[in-house]
Amino acid sequence: MLRYALPALLFASVLPAYAQSPANDVPLIERAKIFGNPSKSGGRISPDGKWLSWIAPRDGVLNVWVAPASDLSKARALTDEKVRPIRGSFWSPDSKTLLFIQDKGGDENFLLYGVNVVSGKQINYTPFEKTRVQIVQISSKVKDRILIGINNRDPRWHDVYSLDLASGKLTLVQQNDGYGGYLADEQLNLRLASKPRSDGGATYFRVKGGKVESTPLADIGLDDSQTTAPLTFTTDGKTLYWTDSRGRNTSALLAQDVASGKTTVVAEDARADIANALYDQRTGRVQAYSVNYLQQEYVPLSNDVKGDLEFLKKNTKGQFSVVSRTDADDKWLVAVDSVTAPPSAWLYERKAKHLTQLYVTRPELEGAPLVPMYPQEIKARDGLTLVSYLTLPQASQADASGHASKPVPLVLLVHGGPWARDGYGYNSTHQWLANRGYAVLSVNYRGSTGFGKQFISAGDLQWGRKMHDDLLDAVQWAVKSGVTTADKVAIMGGSYGGYATLAGMAFTPTTFACGVDIVGPSNLFTLLETIPPYWESIKQQFYKRMGDPTTEEGRAMLKERSPLNSAANIQRPLLIGQGANDPRVNVRESDQIVAEMAAKNIPVTYVLFPDEGHGFARPVNNIAFNAVAENFLGKCLAGRAEAIGGTIKASTAQVKHGAEFAPGLQEAIR
Structure with a gap:
C-alpha cells in the first residue's frame, strides 16, 4: 500500500x-x-390475492419470503442466497411463481430466476454467461408465460423470447438487429419497436406478424427523447397510452387510437412530467395518474378509484403509493412513507375500506x-x-x-x-x-x-x-x-x-x-x-x-x-x-x-x-x-x-x- x-x-x-458537536443532546x-438489512421490504400481493411476498433476511442475507395472505405467521423463506442480497421480486401472472433477478458481485449481468411458491423449487430461466435479461412484458391475461429480452447472441441487442414459466422453455419471438426495445400488448404480441437515431432520439415502428414495418409511427428527437415514450396498450389493444412532450414542455399522458392514430390528452401538468398511472385491472384504461413536483400526489380520472384514493390520503400519514393489486382488484398493497418514521406496508381491502399494517421496514427506527x-x-x-x-x-x-x-x-x-x-x-x-x-x-x-x-x-x-x-x-x-x-x-x-x-x-x-x-x-x-x-x-x-x-x-x-x-x-x-x-x-x-x-x-x-x-x-x-x-x-x-x-x-x-x-x-x- x-x-x-x-x-x-x-x-x-x-x-x-x-468547538463542540452541534447535536450533543440528540441520541446517536x-x-x-439505518443501513443494515431491513426487517421486511418490497411487499407484493399475488394476482389471485392468496399470497403475500416480501424481501427479508435469512441468515443475515436478504431473500424472498412468502406467506398466505390470510396467515402471515406461516411465512417461509423461498430462496437461500448466502452472500449477495436479493433486492426485489415480482409475481408470475398465475400466482404460482415468484420471480427475481440476480447478478454476480455487482456486474449487472442480471439473470432471471423463479421459485415455485408451493414446492419451493427454484429454476434459473436464463443460465447464460455475460448476459443481462430484460423483462419485455408481463400480462394479466396470459398466465403461463412472459416475454423477456436476452442479449447472449449479441451483447448490444436483446432478442425477445417467450418464456414458459412452468417448464422454463424459451421460444424465440423476435431476433433483434438494432432496435432499442419493444412494446407488447396484453396478448403478448409485439406491437412496437424503437430504433435509435443518430441525433440521440428514437424512431418507433409498428410490428405486425413479427415484422417491423418500414413506415415510422413516431419520430422522437433528442429534446423529447427522455420525456416521450409509449407506455402500455389497453386490454383490447385498441388504445395506446404515451407519456409525450412533443409540442409541449412537460410530458402529458396521451391516449392514441391505434386505428386512426388520433391522440387525446388524458392529463398534463405544467410543473412536472406525467409518466405513472393506475390502470383498470380488467380493461387497462387509465383510472388515475400521479404527478411528482415537490411531492407525489395521485389525481383520479374516474370514480372507480376516487373514493379509494381519498380514503388512503385521509387514513395514511405521509405519502402513499399503490404498489400492487389483485386481478379482482379487491385488495391493494400500499406503501406509506411519512419521512420521520420508517416506511411501512399496508393491505387495503377496497370493499370494506379497511387498512391493515403488514410490516414496518425498519421497526428498530x-x-x-x-x-x-x-x-x-x-x-x-x-x-x-x-x-x-x-x-x-x-x-x-x-x-x-x-x-x-x-x-x-x-x-x-x-x-x-x-x-x-x-x-x-x-x-x-x-x-x-x-x-x-x-x-x-x-x-x-x-x-x-x-x-x-x-x-x-x-x-x-x-x-x-x-x-x-x-x-x-x-x-x-x-x-x-x-x-x-x-x-x-x-x-x-x-x-x-x-x-x-x-x-x-x-x-x-x-x-x-x-x-x-x-x-x-x-x-x-x-x-x-x-x-x-x-x-x-x-x-x-x-x-x-x-x-x-x-x-x-x-x-x-x-x-x-x-x-x-x-x-x-x-x-x-x-x-x-x-x-x-x-x-x-x-x-x-x-x-x-x-x-x-x-x-x-x-x-x-x-x-x-x-x-x-x-x-x-x-x-x-x-x-x-x-x-x-x-x-x-x-x-x-x-x-x-x-x-x-x-x-x-x-x-x-x-x-x-x-x-x-x-x-x-x-x-x-x-
Whole structure:
C-alpha cells in the first residue's frame, strides 16, 4: 500500500471553528439500524390475492419470503442466497411463481430466476454467461408465460423470447438487429419497436406478424427523447397510452387510437412530467395518474378509484403509493412513507375500506430522532427553478416551515444519473447525516428528469459547467438562508454525484471543505469508452448530452470537463469508494485520479470493494464505507461520528490508499 506524507497545513486550513458537536443532546442512531438489512421490504400481493411476498433476511442475507395472505405467521423463506442480497421480486401472472433477478458481485449481468411458491423449487430461466435479461412484458391475461429480452447472441441487442414459466422453455419471438426495445400488448404480441437515431432520439415502428414495418409511427428527437415514450396498450389493444412532450414542455399522458392514430390528452401538468398511472385491472384504461413536483400526489380520472384514493390520503400519514393489486382488484398493497418514521406496508381491502399494517421496514427506527424533509424551490443564476430537498438536524432549531435558526455544517448530497431525480420521502442518507449534526441538501440540478424536456436539455454539454453552477447556487442559497456558513460545506454523491464531487474538488477547489465520491467518473473519455455494450441504443444520447468523443470539438470538451485533468488543483480532503466490478463506471475511473493525486502528494483515501459494482449492495460493505465516511466528515466538519470499530474487517473493503487521512481507519485495518 502506497503512503504519502500529509502536509499538516492542508487539513488545518479547512477545520471549522466548531468547538463542540452541534447535536450533543440528540441520541446517536447506530449506522446498522439505518443501513443494515431491513426487517421486511418490497411487499407484493399475488394476482389471485392468496399470497403475500416480501424481501427479508435469512441468515443475515436478504431473500424472498412468502406467506398466505390470510396467515402471515406461516411465512417461509423461498430462496437461500448466502452472500449477495436479493433486492426485489415480482409475481408470475398465475400466482404460482415468484420471480427475481440476480447478478454476480455487482456486474449487472442480471439473470432471471423463479421459485415455485408451493414446492419451493427454484429454476434459473436464463443460465447464460455475460448476459443481462430484460423483462419485455408481463400480462394479466396470459398466465403461463412472459416475454423477456436476452442479449447472449449479441451483447448490444436483446432478442425477445417467450418464456414458459412452468417448464422454463424459451421460444424465440423476435431476433433483434438494432432496435432499442419493444412494446407488447396484453396478448403478448409485439406491437412496437424503437430504433435509435443518430441525433440521440428514437424512431418507433409498428410490428405486425413479427415484422417491423418500414413506415415510422413516431419520430422522437433528442429534446423529447427522455420525456416521450409509449407506455402500455389497453386490454383490447385498441388504445395506446404515451407519456409525450412533443409540442409541449412537460410530458402529458396521451391516449392514441391505434386505428386512426388520433391522440387525446388524458392529463398534463405544467410543473412536472406525467409518466405513472393506475390502470383498470380488467380493461387497462387509465383510472388515475400521479404527478411528482415537490411531492407525489395521485389525481383520479374516474370514480372507480376516487373514493379509494381519498380514503388512503385521509387514513395514511405521509405519502402513499399503490404498489400492487389483485386481478379482482379487491385488495391493494400500499406503501406509506411519512419521512420521520420508517416506511411501512399496508393491505387495503377496497370493499370494506379497511387498512391493515403488514410490516414496518425498519421497526428498530420507530421512535428514533428522525427529522423532517423540507421541499424547496431554489433559483439558479439564470432563473431556472431547482426543486430541492433540505433536511435539518435538531441543532438547526428549525421552525415548522424549515427555516433554520442556527447555521450548522452542510453536506450537499448530489444524485446520480444525471438523468434521474431526487424526491420527497424517507431518505436513509439524509437521516444519517442529519443525526450526525449536518444539514443535508439534495438538488435537482439541470439535466435532472421529471421537470420537463427544457430542464433536461438545459444540462446538455454542461457537465462540470452550468450543472455544477446549479449546485454552487444552491450552496449560496443555503448560506444566505442561514442554513450553513460558506466554510462548512462538504459535497458527496454517487455515480454522477461522484463526478460532481470530483468536479467540485478540482474545478472549484476552495468551495467545499471536503468531498466524498462514490463510484464517480473522473475521466469522461474512459467513461464513454467503457459503457456497457447493451447501452448501444442510447450511446448517441450520451454523446449529444455529454460531449462527442468522435469529434475534435467533443474531445476538447470532454478533456476540459474531466476532473482527472485538473486533479493537481485539488486542495481539500477527498474520500473515494469504488466497486471493482462496476460495469457503468469502471474501477479505472477511481484508480486514475487516486494515482494522479498520490503522485502529487495530495491527500486522498481510497476504499475498494472487490465484490461490488455500481454502489454497495451488501449491507456489511455499505456500513463499512459509511463508517469511514462519517469519521472523515467528522474531522472535516466537526460533526459526530460512531467509531469505525469492526466494520471494515466485517466487510470486503480494501483500503488502497490514504488510510492515514481518515480518522480511525488505520486502527480499523490493523
